[in-house]
Amino acid sequence: MNITPTRITVIGTGYLGATHAACMAELGFEVIGLDIDPVKIATLNAGTVPFYEPGLNELVGRHVESGQLRFTTDSAEAARFGQVHFIGVGTPQQPGRLAADMSYVEAAIDNMAPHLSDGDIVVGKSTVPVGTAARMQHRLNARLPAGARVDLVWNPEFLREGFAVEDTLRPDRIVLGTSNQRSIAILKHVYAQPIAQGSALLVTDRQTAELVKTAANAFLATKISFINAMAELCEAADADVADLADAIGHDARIGRRFLNAGVGFGGGCLPKDIRAFRARAGELGLEDTLSFLTDIDRINTRRRQRVIDLAEQALGGRVSGRRVAVLGLAFKPDSDDLRDSPALDVARQLHRRGADVRAYDPMATEMAAIRHPGLDYRYSLTDAIRAAELVLVLTEWNEFVRMDPVAMGELADQAIIIDARNCLDADAWKQAGWNYAGLGRQHPVYEDPQLVHVPDTIAELTGDLELVEK
Numbered sequence: 001m002n003i004t005p006t007r008i009t010v011i012g013t014g015y016l017g018a019t020h021a022a023c024m025a026e027l028g029f030e031v032i033g034l035d036i037d038p039v040k041i042a043t044l045n046a047g048t049v050p051f052y053e054p055g056l057n058e059l060v061g062r063h064v065e066s067g068q069l070r071f072t073t074d075s076a077e078a079a080r081f082g083q084v085h086f087i088g089v090g091t092p093q094q095p096g097r098l099a100a101d102m103s104y105v106e107a108a109i110d111n112m113a114p115h116l117s118d119g120d121i122v123v124g125k126s127t128v129p130v131g132t133a134a135r136m137q138h139r140l141n142a143r144l145p146a147g148a149r150v151d152l153v154w155n156p157e158f159l160r161e162g163f164a165v166e167d168t169l170r171p172d173r174i175v176l177g178t179s180n181q182r183s184i185a186i187l188k189h190v191y192a193q194p195i196a197q198g199s200a201l202l203v204t205d206r207q208t209a210e211l212v213k214t215a216a217n218a219f220l221a222t223k224i225s226f227i228n229a230m231a232e233l234c235e236a237a238d239a240d241v242a243d244l245a246d247a248i249g250h251d252a253r254i255g256r257r258f259l260n261a262g263v264g265f266g267g268g269c270l271p272k273d274i275r276a277f278r279a280r281a282g283e284l285g286l287e288d289t290l291s292f293l294t295d296i297d298r299i300n301t302r303r304r305q306r307v308i309d310l311a312e313q314a315l316g317g318r319v320s321g322r323r324v325a326v327l328g329l330a331f332k333p334d335s336d337d338l339r340d341s342p343a344l345d346v347a348r349q350l351h352r353r354g355a356d357v358r359a360y361d362p363m364a365t366e367m368a369a370i371r372h373p374g375l376d377y378r379y380s381l382t383d384a385i386r387a388a389e390l391v392l393v394l395t396e397w398n399e400f401v402r403m404d405p406v407a408m409g410e411l412a413d414q415a416i417i418i419d420a421r422n423c424l425d426a427d428a429w430k431q432a433g434w435n436y437a438g439l440g441r442q443h444p445v446y447e448d449p450q451l452v453h454v455p456d457t458i459a460e461l462t463g464d465l466e467l468v469e470k
């Protein structure tokens with residue numbers, strides 16, 4: 001192969017891989033996406049995306065129709081087709097452990113290697129513990145056809161669900177972890193368009209590239225948990241975390257983004273990535289170096305409990321038998337991803353406590369109903385709110401942000417709302433007669449204020465809670 005490949009393989013066609021495959025087709029390459037899930041492959045080959053990501057369905061449909069993009073479960077076919085092979089398989093948390101499960105990456109390498117050609121390059125995009133690329137290069141070399149040489153590059157992915165197409169076509173930075181000049185030239189060709197449009201290109205060694213991704217996620221998680229720790233303090237001191245965030249966010253060194261206090265982070269990346277990062281540091285003999293991430297995790301999961309406490313308080317101490325409208329199930333808006341979703345977690349915990357939970361999400365209701373039957377799922381906002389005794393906003397979808405508090409007040413039985421994302425106009429809701437509570441903001445007075453749980457000592461705030469492992 002010269003350095004201008006035209007055919008690309010993407011291994012793993014989930015949130016990352018399906019988006020990457022469609023965007024590579026959009027950039028003008030012929031693309032095959034490979035997955036082990038035949039149902040996913042059939043859906044994608046029909047030109048449909050089996051999850052919700054704005055703009056992606058249209059992109060996949062268009063390129064499948066033109067023949068530039070297709071999908072297969074056949075590793076040999078995919079390996080022979082592509083010249084550049086991106087790996088985007090999952091790296092979930094191992095059950096009962098903090099570390100990442102690397103078996104999918106290993107299987108992807110093992111299945112592809114015997115069918116690769118001399119001069120192909122393999123490009124890891126999955127989020128992996130530092131040192132993985134070097135290990136995978138050995139694994140690859142041991143399985144290649146005789147005489148073939150294939151370089152393995154690490155090129156971490158930074159896309160945000162909800163903006164995945166835009167982030168893939170116009171990433172803020174492209175990080176290439178390799179010292180192989182030919183691989184760099186090939187990937188500069190692959191990413192020529194985003195680079196020409198201003199995406200920064202950073203070339204480094206493989207281990208630094210791997211660390212860039214986990215460090216970025218650890219930093220983002222820390223920023224969110226920092227403001228949520230401030231929310232705990234604000235609750236104890238009767239202060240307002242939203243005003244606090246606005247004020248400290250004006251300092252350019254701090255910045256306002258990712259400083260929204262609420263029910264915390266979730267999804268298929270941040271929670272498992274900070275746990276895996278900590279585990280990897282431990283393996284490297286640096287047990288203490290990232291021990292702060294345990295606190296970051298604890299602060300994050302405590303916010304879920306805080307919402308449940310507030311819900312109990314709002315309903316006079318017990319949620320059992322009470323009608324609770326849960327607005328939002330996905331871990332963030334503009335996504336139907338339910339992985340480690342704080343919203344779903346809160347909904348299920350309330351259900352376990354006997355609440356009559358009526359849950360609605362603009363995109364994730366169907367998926368939640370399949371994966372977690374038992375809750376009373378509603379398929380419209382009004383259906384969820386009708387006759388509710390308490391409304392919880394758990395995901396900041398625009399549909400919820402734009403709700404009319406007066407109209408909603410006519411539907412609900414009791415005008416009590418907990419805005420667990422601090423995304424509503426608190427004054428408008430209060431003026432419309434709602435008893436409004438945000439997180440980290442002055443808490444409202446419910447009928448029985450003794451039930452309000454306000455952490456009152458620093459020891460309680462930093463208490464040695466068990467880390468929730470998922």
Ligand SMILES: NC(=O)c1ccc[n+]([C@@H]2O[C@H](COP(=O)([O-])OP(=O)(O)OC[C@H]3O[C@@H](n4cnc5c(N)ncnc54)[C@H](O)[C@@H]3O)[C@@H](O)[C@H]2O)c1
Binds near residue numbers: 013017037111157159
């Ligand atoms: N989702 C995101 O926003 C995002 C962003 C950046 C990085 N990442 C990272 O990308 C990786 C993938 O994440 P995701 O969210 O797309 O996960 P996902 O679970 O949606 O997709 C993974 C896909 O890989 C497939 N797969 C597993 N083993 C395979 C194999 N041997 N061969 C072919 N396919 C295989 C699965 O069937 C699945 O479709 C993870 O490491 C994640 O941390 C994800």
